[in-house]
Amino acid sequence: MDKHWWQEAVVYQVYPRSFQDSNGDGIGDLDGIRQRLDYIKQLGMDVIWLNPIYRSPNDDNGYDISNYEAIQPDFGTMADFDALLKEAHAKGLKIVMDLVVNHTSDEHHWFMESRRSKDNPYRDYYIWQDPVDGHAPNDWQSSFSGSAWQFDETTGQYFLHLFSKKQPDLNWRNSKVRHSVYDMMTWWLDKGIDGFRMDVISLISKPKDFVTTPVRRPANGPHVHEYLEEMNKDVLSKFDIMTVGETPGVHPQDALLYAGLDSHELNMIFQFEHMGVDTDPELGKWRPHQFKLTTLKTIMSKWQTELNGRAWNSLYWNNHDQPRVVSRFGNDSDEFRERSAKMLGAVLHFQQGTPYIYQGEEIGMTNAMNFNSIEDYQDIESLNAYRDLVEQHQTLTNDQMIKALHHSSRDNARTPMQWDDSVNAGFAKEGVDPWLQLNANYTSVNVKNALADKESVFYFYQKMNTLRKQYPIITYGDYTLLDPDDEQTWTYTRKLDGQTLTLTANFSQDSLTRDYAAAPANSTLLLSNYDDDQGQTLRPYEVKVYLTK
Template identity: 50%
Template sequence: MEEIQDTGRKGREEGSRRWWKDAVVYQIYPKSFQDTDGDGTGDIRGIISRLDYLKDLGIDAVWISPMYRSPQDDNGYDISDYQDIDPMFGTLDDMDELIAEAKKRGIRIIMDLVLNHTSDEHRWFLEAKKGKDNPYHDYYVWKDGEEGIYPNDMKAAFGGPAWEWVPELKQYYFHQFSVKQPDLNWENEQVRREIYDMILWWMERGVGGFRLDVIDQIAKEPDKGITNNGPRLHEFLREMSRETFQKGDLITVGEAWGATPELAKLYSCPDGSEFSMVFQFEHSMLDQEEGKEKWDLIPLPFVKLKKCLARWQEELYGTGWNSLFWDNHDLPRIVSRWGDDGEYRAESAKMLAAVLHGMQGTPYIYQGEELGMTNVKFKDISEYRDIETLNLYEERTAAGYGKEEVMRSIYAKSRDNARTPMQWDDTEHAGFTKGTPWIAVNPNYREINAEAERKDPDSVYHFYRKLVRLRKEYQVFADGKFELLLPEDEQIFAYTRTDNESRMLVCANFSGEPAKWTMPEEWKDAETLIHNCEGTPGENLKPYEAYIVLKKRTDL
């Protein structure tokens, strides 16, 4: 198997450093990125056609949401064949071409792996339903019972019971998500072997890494009500890494909604025994009522956000590695969520970028984030496509919630906010397709689009482009020790990063009101690396003002 060489950069310790510590990753949701055949759905050839755009942005790797063969009950996260491409996206030959063309541009392709469950149309499950003595039956989680009397009261993430009755077997199967996504039984050694062989097959094709969907749920024990962080989880992960990932120079990231810093140290241990890094979501759940669902909204507790992010920075320093992200295919657009998508859209989008990219970890840019794309407010529920959103609407309206209240939650948190088509230009459908898009384009595409922003040197796009370049130029971005400043301040997010050669100050006004701030004397002669407002950083901060300044250490 060909191993991609880590060419490194000046200043890194030879042989001891992983390339992904200096990388920036771009996430593509393929259905919504670029359509080339006019069917209204993005495709692999569309991604190929935009590789030069990604190279210009400066990113090192592209994580692509699932493109495997799938009935698309959950937008591709219900896989019916791990070793084939869904015809809506193209062919395996297209995928091979994408990997090769990306490599020519110094970009690695990260595949999305869904190993907790398959589609109910996967060959394994079709066999499993044929009988209890079928060798594939034990690939899934089953319980004997009686119709209508569930094994327990566990609920599925998308609503309804987590158990589905199969009358011909007189058994229930377990599903943590859609009824069409039966959970795999990782206790079965043959299941694990099949998965490892599939991963090695993709590695042979040149894939540069994997993102592992809800991977903390594979060791579930439904009898005990355990879904994530089951007792054998890290045993399974170490075995998978040993059998697959460690045989190549890959970037691997585990999605773990239930991760704590202590658990993240296991996931991302520097010895490489599990993953390169972890996706954890503690910060992303702060604007919902504690103990309730994400739809139950509260204002962002800003001081709590700062302390949360600081804790992850401090506790993983030298002992693990974090992913840095505001947006992804499951989360609303950050400029609408915690910024201002009106008067200060550009300023707040840049501020949020500076705060995130200044921290330690590998930053992820979700498609359109680099343009400051915003949430969408469709007028009617019929315009939405996300299964979670549609289920929420049905359940809450049936429970007596008012339509306006339900739609307010959907406008804030629906996954479709992130899934409207990429806004390339101001032509019809934003240049995404010449057909009818699978989901409508955000109407603001005429003002917010890649073509316009690439022409404007002061745009959100060029701010992101500069942040990507700075991470490659200054080692302190990857290695510097984090210290939070002004932890109780209700407007300012400020912190320092310090390594052996330099110190960096990141200062941001996280609000739409001016903020009182006195630049510490030691920073007044620092070099300005990036600034989202005119003028020189100094006293007080304008609404959403942010900057990063740097100075060489003189105390060595």
């Protein structure tokens, strides 16, 4: 297998709006990120993935782009971006940008022209359909509640929006659309960025006949691989970059097409199977339930074994769209938060693939403890779901929905970064109102405290990043699950060149006895979240990693 720099990298995801405010407006910005580069480097990172920083009306926090080649004024200027890129590169950090090209903002020049008339040159940049019997062309639903079709009075047709009605979907069948996108991508790559994370890229290909297509969401459409091969040929193959596609609705066989080591599309994808283990089949994230560890292990292990030697995994627990993992799959109580955060980090980072750390994960940030009313939330998905499920259809009561938001809202990941215990947690200066209120536990859970404590989650993550550079088995070793039916522990091995790495983890707050937990013969304890080894005993949320030569 050819080896590439992005396989050995560790990625730090920055949500710019919530990372660091440098100018006193309560919104994180590019200069704020630049001020914190040394911190990211200290953690042992190689790549920074930036959520969208392009000009946007902010209907969906920057995922509705009105100009792909301009910086959102909230975040600074293009000169600020150039300064960030230059300084990051000087420190050995690469920058990967978010690419959002399934849709634009309805305030993008292309769409403003498109909706003017049926014969406008930009009409075919978007997906327009006549009404059917006075209604939308089909019953597709938006990911943000309601119909995916919006009637437009000007021309008497509907346009498609798989997300907000202010996010009309681009028509990728139109080669002018595709090549406009490729030109924009090349513009950024010529500027010196190091790759793209591609938003919902599995959705860009739509069926030709919407009226006879009843599927609710067009993932992996008929031409998606043709488009990505063209993108690779025209743009990606000309640069030594990292690409990762966000691909809802995929399975391992799809990944071999999108990111196969011998395919010519992307380097890797984000899959979401493991993100559904605690959600309801009908109401999804808004009726969360206790996950089964056996289900989580089965899904993750399937991706490990089926992609091994054929495609490359991305490894993540958290991102800007997911609740905090320590509150979700761990235990965010004062007693067990740090222990379970370390355990979860190790279980993920010792698998095969490129790991992604979402800002604050490395200090064990939790879901928002103090958001007790719908007024506390700002996320469009959360607000629309509340309107739909509580106010309009009474599917859930207010209390049930608030409980679901506590567990599942995207705002859990978006509360400002907790730098210290001062007013506004060091995210913004005193006297400024942050754009989203802080998590109430910032006075104890913060970077300042983490850096002062050699046993903190931060230094555990730093150690994992160091070990990855020292031991190729962590990056490239074959994966085997050892305890598929155990509901409390996760044990797996990695093997490479005569070495074996064994990880065993306790996902419960009980002390357990397991044969797997004992040190294998001739092994070294590489990493643990306890300071001694009690053999076959696994204490609450204990994780142990052994290396056998």
